[in-house]
Amino acid sequence: MSETAKLIQGRTGPWEIxxxxxxxxxxxxxxxLFSGAAVGFGAGPNEQVSLVDAAMPGMLPVINRRCVEQAVRTGLGLKAQINLKSRFDRKNYFYPDLPQGYQISQFEQPIVGEGEVIVERDDGSTFTVRIERLHLEQDAGKSLHDQDPNFTYVDLNRSGTALMEIVSKPDMRSSEEAAAYVKKLRTILVYLGTCDGDMEKGNLRADVNVSVCRPGAYEKYRETGDFSHLGTRCEIKNVNSYRFIQQAIEYEARRQIEILEDGGKIDQETRLFDPNKGETRSMRSKEEAHDYRYFPDPDLLPLELDPAWVKEIEASLPELPDAKKARLQSQYGLSAYDAGVLVSDAARADFFETAAKGRDAKLVANWVTNELAAKLSAGGLEVAESPHGPEAVAELVGLIEEGVISSKIAKDVWERMWAGEGTPRQIVEAQGLQQVSDTGALEKIIDDLIAANPGQAESVKAKPQAIGWFVGQVMKATQGKANPGAVNQLLKSKLGVE
Structure with missing residues (x-):
């Protein structure tokens, strides 16, 4: 069994996903993809539909160059092969929200071939997911059933919207790995600017293929390429959150194991995940390619790309997450964990780099990944929506570095910032929160404490860690404003502790 495979114990022995x-x-x-109709979320029913999208007779599709460019950018970002010649096909099936009676997609000749994505697990280790292909296709419309139980309403706003279908090899071995893969893929797409990654709006969703097998079968598949070793798969359609992906996989794997252990067989089918019940249910039998009767779309010529144009797109690619993570570690001395948290959101990484200019980068990273992240999460805000920009964080960290305030006082200043009391420096000055570093004032407080507590002073000489009691008393006397470093140094000197 692979070291990373998730082992599920059934009644008759172990299984792998x-x-x-x-x-x-x-x-x-x-x-x-093939019309000039606008795309966007929130429009009224059928307000963004062209004659092409509605499949009116005589309307011909015209390829959107921008969508082709975005597909190429994505392929390059996935380290995949760009096919200079590809073709559009008609995928035939009949749904009320598919007005043409077919979907324009790519079958035998996709625009992007094999690539790979390196994914991090929670423990810091990595695994590689092989990309089989990326192809362009048009989305269908949407059937609505909840307005009137006697009718089905059809909204064609999404009809014809350009989609990239990114197909992986069966390289994930647990629900956690599947969720981590989708997170990494989403991050790459957002960095590239080829998809906004908004799963709540359905702009990024996953069809999850699940099968179970006995330990060792996956290794035989990798050796031979024979999919029969993996067992019959079921496809769970349109899962649009990381949590639901994991829940759907866990339920479906258990369902399949129970059937097999009861002597049954798995039917290859398409299923839906019900998040309210936490279970999958059958939707239809799983179609094979021949069921769709694919054939080349006669209204669209084969798509041929100029190699020079592909090179131009490649030259315009931004710094991608893996490269940025390595650079943050090298340039700023960050840990792999901190760098990973920062680069998981492009806006957060940019926020950090702006705030870190001329400051202690590790301290800035702590504030961005902890305090800032907590405030944004509590308010349901994105980094771009933060009421306090990187300059404010840099100013706060600067006050700590300069010894004006302690880290403890900084947290009080932070809370006051979010309450709208001003900039860090304005708050410190207005509230008199400056750190006490005057050795003369601190010496008097310490001398008085030692004189009033001779027994405690003697115990420190025998047990140096007991000096913490004096530190606490000094901080209490100064209302937390004493410079901790100066306090410790003076106490050690006066109590004769190394």
Whole structure:
């Protein structure tokens, strides 16, 4: 068994999960894949539908160059092969929200071929997910059933919206790995600017393929490439949160194991996940490619890319998460964990780098990943929506570095900042929170304490760690404003402690 495989103990012995994902990412574009109709969330029903999207007779699709560019950018970001010649096909099936009676997609010749994504686990180790392909396709519309139980309403606003379907190999072995993969993929897409990654709006969603097998079967598949070793898979459609991905996988794996251990067989089918019940349910039998009767779309010529254009796109790629993480560690001396937390959100990483200019980078990282993150989370805010920018964090850290305030006082200043009392320096001056570093004033307090507590002073000589009691008393006497470093140094000198 692989060291990272999740072992599930059944009644008849152990089982392993094998997972492959098909992630549908809405292309960041102002228009649809084959029409000039606008895309956007929140429009009224059927307000963003062109004649092409509604499949009116005689309307012909015209490829959106921007969507092609975004697909190429994504492929390059995934270290994948860019196919200079690809083709669009018609995928035939009949749903009320598919007005053409087919979906324009790519089958045998996708725009992007094999690539890979390196994913971090919670313990810091990594695993690689192989990308099988990325292809462009148009989204279907949406059927609504909750307005009137006697009718189904169809909204075609999404019809024709450009999607990138990113298909992985079955390289994930646990629900945690699947969620981590989607998180990493989403981060890459957001860095590239090819998808906004908004899972709540359905702009990024995953079809999860789940199968179970006995230990050792996965290794045989990797050796031979024979999928039959992995068992029959079921596909869970349109899962749009990390938590739901994990819950759906855990439930589905248990369901399959119970069937197999009772002597049954797994039917290859498409299932839906019900988050309210925490279970999957059958949707339809899983279609194979021949069921869709794919054939080349006669209205679209093969797509041929200029190699020079692909090179231009490659040259314009931003610094991606893995490269940024390595640089933050090297340039700022951050731990792998802190750098990973920062780069998981491009805006957070940019916030940090702006705040860290000329400051203690590790201290800035702590404030950004802990205090700032906590405030934003509590308020349901994104980094870009923070009422306090990187300059404010830099100013606060600067006051700590200069010895004007202690780390403890800084937290009080931080709370006052969020209460709207002003900038860090304004708050410190207005509230008289400056740290007491005057050795003369501190010496008097310490001398009085030692004189009043001779027994405690003697015990420090025998047990040096007891000096903490004196530190606490000094801090109490100064209302927490004493410079801790100066206090410790003076106490050690006066009590004869090394």
């Amino acid at each position: 094998v997972l492959g994902l098909e992630v549908h990412a809405q292309v960041a574009s102002n228009a649809k």
